[in-house]
Each structure stands twice: as C-alpha cells, then as structure tokens.
Amino acid sequence: MKVAIVGGGLAGLTAAISLAREGIEVTVFDPKPRESNSYLAQAGIAFPISDGDSLLSHVTDTIRGGKYLNDISVVWNVISKSTEAYHFLTSLGVEFTNRELEGGHSFPRIFTIKNETGKYIIPVLEKHAKEVGVNFIRKFVDEIAIYNKKVIGVFVEGSLLYFDAVIIASGGFSGLYRFTAGNSENLGIPIGDLALKGVPLRDIEFVQFxxxxxxxxxxxxxxxxxxxxxxxxxxxxxxxxxxxxxxxxxxxxxxxxxxxxxxxxxxxxxxxxxxxxxxxxxxxxxxxxxxxxxxxxxxxxxxxHYTIGGISVDAFYRTPVKGLYAIGEAACNGFHGANRLASNSLLECLVSGIEVSRTIIREKPRGERREVKYYGYELGNVDEVREIMWNHAGIIRREESLRLGLKKLKKVEADPRVKLLAEAVLKCALARKESRGAHYREDYPHSREEFRRPSIFREGTCML
Missing domain, CATH: 3.90.700.10 (Succinate dehydrogenase/fumarate reductase flavoprotein, catalytic domain)
Structure with missing residues (x-):
C-alpha cells in the first residue's frame, strides 16, 4: 500500500511514523518543514495526565470553551487518548520541561519545552520518520486527483503521482488574513481544492484570533x-x-x-x-x-491564528471520498466546537495522526491508475483577498459587512481555490445568525439554540 501525506507538521509526521511502523510505504510532501505552524508552536500540548487532573475536567473545559458546539463523542475520543499520545512522543525521546496554565483550562495541563515546543518536537519526529523509512519530497502538492468520489493520487509540478490513500495534513488557512502569526503562505489551498471538487467543509466560519x-x-x-x-x-x-x-x-x-x-x-x-x-x-x-x-x-x-473549521471528516478522519483522509488543523469533526481551547490543537494533531493510521490499516484502501484532469491554477492577487477577509470576516462581523465582502471577492482575480475558501467563510458567517465562540455577529450578539449545530459548505452553499 502506498500512502501520500500532504504536510509534514505534527499531525502528518505522527501519521507517517505510525503507518511506516506497520510496513506501509509512506511519502510526505512538505517543501518547508521549518515553516509549519507545528514547528512555530510555542506553548505546548494539553495532556490531562497529572495528579489532580482528570479526563472529565479536560472534556468539560473543552466543551465549555467550544460553546457547546462540540461533538461530545469526538471530544471524549480525543482526550481519552491523551496518555497514548504522550507516550508516543516520550517513546521517541521527547522530554517536556514545564507545565503551564492557559486560558479556558481549569488545571495547569499544558506540557511545554522551554515555550518553544514545536521547535524541539518536529526535528525529533522527522529524524525518527526517516529512520523507519518514510520518504520526504520537498515539493508542493499542486492538486488532489479525484475520480468518481475516489482518490487517485496527487499532482506535483503537473505530474500525477498515484497513491492508494492520501492524507491531508496541510494545516489551516490563517494566511488568508492580513495579519497572522502563523505561516503567511498557509492559504488552505488543499482545502479549497477539495471544496472545488465537491468535498464538504465543516464549521468553516470559525476562525480563531x-x-x-x-x-x-x-x-x-x-x-x-x-x-x-x-x-x-x-x-x-x-x-x-x-x-x-x-x-x-x-x-x-x-x-x-x-x-x-x-x-x-x-x-x-x-x-x-x-x-x-x-x-x-x-x-x-x-x-x-x-x-x-x-x-x-x-x-x-x-x-x-487558527482555523477551527476545515475538511469535514468523521471520528476516524475519513472524508466522503474513498481513500481520502484529513487530520490536524486541515480537518474538522467537531472536536473544538466554536472555539479551540488553548493547546488542544497539538493534542488533536497527535491523536488524529495515530487514529488515521489505524483507519487506513483497517480499511486497506486500494487505488487505481487512470487519467485525471490537471487544472494548473495561478495564485493571483492574494493580498486583495487578505484585505477582504480581515475587514469583512474578522473578529467582529455583521450582515452588511459580510455581504460587501462577498461582493468585493467576486471582482478579485485570484486562484479559484483561494476564492472559494474565502467565500465559504463569508457565506457561513452570514448564515450563522448568532454569536458563538470565535464567530461574533454584532447584529446577533447572543447564542441561539436553533444554531447549535455544525455548518456544512458544499458546492457554493452553506447549510446550517
């Protein structure tokens, strides 16, 4: 079996190591490994494993922080695997130096390494991945090849490379905003590419600042x-x-x-x-x-900083496309709800990487060789999109501003994947006529029970 992983941050590397240990041929596509948001992560990873802490306390904090939009079963599933995720890292030689308290947590459960956690963890995982035979290709994936709701492989520099399974671990799309502390090149192109191909997005309006x-x-x-x-x-x-x-x-x-x-x-x-x-x-x-x-x-x-929504996946990180999976910040299955609790993201990366490897090993997807159209999109004017997103889909939103943002977006000449992703945020923010977590509507300043459900963006329409 041949598996491609798009992205070499914590989620992608965890999946790569877990799969390669089982004898699966894994190729990670990541041109700039020192620029992933995982590498840039300062604080640490939320593990409820210390004396006085508990799974229930962490679950409660996560659901309260997510403003009760979380999928409760997913929250329990991720947090209950904290010990396994911790052991995965420490068994590779990762040593934490401190435990910190962060906003929304009722216990100091943030395990850090000199408050430059990603800088220390990612090189360790890369080294181990190479030792277990993971292939690294330092190039961008242009597009995901899909035919008849089945993944075929990936396009790299216009050439189609065939794989039995593809895992999207490319991070989020905070680079679509004018001001971001993450990688400004993180435009969510794989997410937009899949949206163009009919793959649903979930909770895409929730952008954390x-x-x-x-x-x-x-x-x-x-x-x-x-x-x-x-x-x-x-x-x-x-x-x-x-x-x-x-x-x-x-x-x-x-x-x-x-x-x-x-x-x-x-x-x-x-x-x-x-x-x-x-x-x-x-x-x-x-x-x-x-x-x-x-x-x-x-x-x-x-x-x-962090995009809570992403490619819609189930509890096992499967998309509706056979052989296509998504993990980490690129994916959304309701773990974070409407607002990510601090340092839950790296925990999700670890757990989703481990879990998706089990899913693939269990399902044994088999690809097929067939020609798939390559579009070869040009990036275009991203700065205009960034200005629109910052000014019209930012920290405080209202209907007139969101509609004006959509109107402006139509006139921008940019990569259709980038435009569709920006359109998804604007349309779902417009459809969610309430304030909840990271989504705040000045014209609807309170949460409304009828909107306590996920949004799904598919084929240009946001369904709530």
Missing amino acids: HPTGFIGKRTYLISEAVRGAGAKLVTGEGERFVNELETRDVVAREIYRKMLEGKGVFLDATGIEDFKKRFPYIYSFLRREGINPKRDLIPVTPVA
Whole structure:
C-alpha cells in the first residue's frame, strides 16, 4: 500500500511514523518543514495526565470553551487518548520541561519545552520518520486527483503521482488574513481544492484570533502561557479591562473593542521575575525589537491564528471520498466546537495522526491508475483577498459587512481555490445568525439554540 501525506507538521509526521511502523510505504510532501505552524508552536500540548487532573475536567473545559458546539463523542475520543499520545512522543525521546496554565483550562495541563515546543518536537519526529523509512519530497502538492468520489493520487509540478490513500495534513488557512502569526503562505489551498471538487467543509466560519500578537519587523505570538504566568492586559492609561485567562475569543474581542475606541493595548509582564528563563524565545524577539519585558509594556493586537473549521471528516478522519483522509488543523469533526481551547490543537494533531493510521490499516484502501484532469491554477492577487477577509470576516462581523465582502471577492482575480475558501467563510458567517465562540455577529450578539449545530459548505452553499 502506498500512502501520500500532504504536510509534514505534527499531525502528518505522527501519521507517517505510525503507518511506516506497520510496513506501509509512506511519502510526505512538505517543501518547508521549518515553516509549519507545528514547528512555530510555542506553548505546548494539553495532556490531562497529572495528579489532580482528570479526563472529565479536560472534556468539560473543552466543551465549555467550544460553546457547546462540540461533538461530545469526538471530544471524549480525543482526550481519552491523551496518555497514548504522550507516550508516543516520550517513546521517541521527547522530554517536556514545564507545565503551564492557559486560558479556558481549569488545571495547569499544558506540557511545554522551554515555550518553544514545536521547535524541539518536529526535528525529533522527522529524524525518527526517516529512520523507519518514510520518504520526504520537498515539493508542493499542486492538486488532489479525484475520480468518481475516489482518490487517485496527487499532482506535483503537473505530474500525477498515484497513491492508494492520501492524507491531508496541510494545516489551516490563517494566511488568508492580513495579519497572522502563523505561516503567511498557509492559504488552505488543499482545502479549497477539495471544496472545488465537491468535498464538504465543516464549521468553516470559525476562525480563531490569538489575542496577543506582536507586530514588529515581523508578526510574532506572545504565548498564552505568559498571561498564565501573571501578565496583565492594560490600556495605555493603565486600565485593566478583561480577565486574561478567559477563552481566546473573549480576550481577542475585548482587545479589539479597545482598539476600535482608539486605545492602545499592552501586555504588562513586568511582574514575571523569571521572564527570560521561562520564555526565552519571546524574550529574545522582544529585545531585538527594543522592548525589555522586565520594565516595558508590550504592545499587542489580535491576529488570525487558527482555523477551527476545515475538511469535514468523521471520528476516524475519513472524508466522503474513498481513500481520502484529513487530520490536524486541515480537518474538522467537531472536536473544538466554536472555539479551540488553548493547546488542544497539538493534542488533536497527535491523536488524529495515530487514529488515521489505524483507519487506513483497517480499511486497506486500494487505488487505481487512470487519467485525471490537471487544472494548473495561478495564485493571483492574494493580498486583495487578505484585505477582504480581515475587514469583512474578522473578529467582529455583521450582515452588511459580510455581504460587501462577498461582493468585493467576486471582482478579485485570484486562484479559484483561494476564492472559494474565502467565500465559504463569508457565506457561513452570514448564515450563522448568532454569536458563538470565535464567530461574533454584532447584529446577533447572543447564542441561539436553533444554531447549535455544525455548518456544512458544499458546492457554493452553506447549510446550517
């Protein structure tokens, strides 16, 4: 059996290792392994495995944080595999250095490595993947080849490569926004490509903005763990205006509101005595930007960070296309609900990578060789799309703005996969006439029970 994995972050590498250990031929396509959001991840992984913690507590926090839109069975399924996911990493030689508290969690269950967790984990997994025979091709996958609701393979530089199964582990699409602390090239092209081919997307309107981005010579994230260590959010006048350990949607929205009032917002970390030791990466980039967190306030702004929705999959990470699977941030099966709880993403990456490998081993998909049309799309003007998404599908939304965004989008000359993905967010945000989690409608500021269900975007229409 031959399996292609599109993306070499934590989810993709976990799946690759798990499959290769069973003797399956695995090829990972990832041109820039040091630019994945997994590699850039600072804080860590939520594991409810310490004394005093419990699965029930973590499940409860996840559902409460997800504003009760979560698929409860999926939440239990993922979190109950925490011990296995932890053992998967530690058996490869990963050693955690700290345990932190982050917003929305009722217990300090965020396992980190010097608050640069991804930087330490990804090289370990890459090394082990090579040792178990995983092939790495440092090229982009242009398109996914599908025929008659069955995956055929992938197109790379216009050539069709045949595979029995394809796993999409390409991350999300926060790069579709003007300001993002992730990889700005993460445009969600594989997601848009599949949407063009009729594969449904789920909960695509839920885009999480990290509350504390820092925009200097480039955009950085100031980890939630800094607030967990005691940093306070204040205006330039010194006004503290929000509980810093609320879920990200609440904190980001309150910061944004202060900014709309014309006020600057700052993180006051001067009370953290061992800042340099606890957060060496954050300390180093702040110093390069001329800020000393021991005495200076740190200017912050919300930035697009994580896309909660994605390719619709079931609890076993299967799409409706035979032989096609999706995991990690690229996928959505209701684990996060309407708002991702901090550090649940890397847990999902590990569990989905392990679980999808079991699904493929169990199902033994078999591909076929046939010609499939290659479209060869051009990227076009992505910056215009980014401006539209930031201005019309951002932190605070309303009907007139969403409709104007759709109108503007029609006039943009860009890759149809990028445009369709942006259209999906706008249309599903328009259809969800309520506020829930990361989706906030100023004209519908409260959650409504009739909308407590997932959205499905298929063939240009959002169904709720």
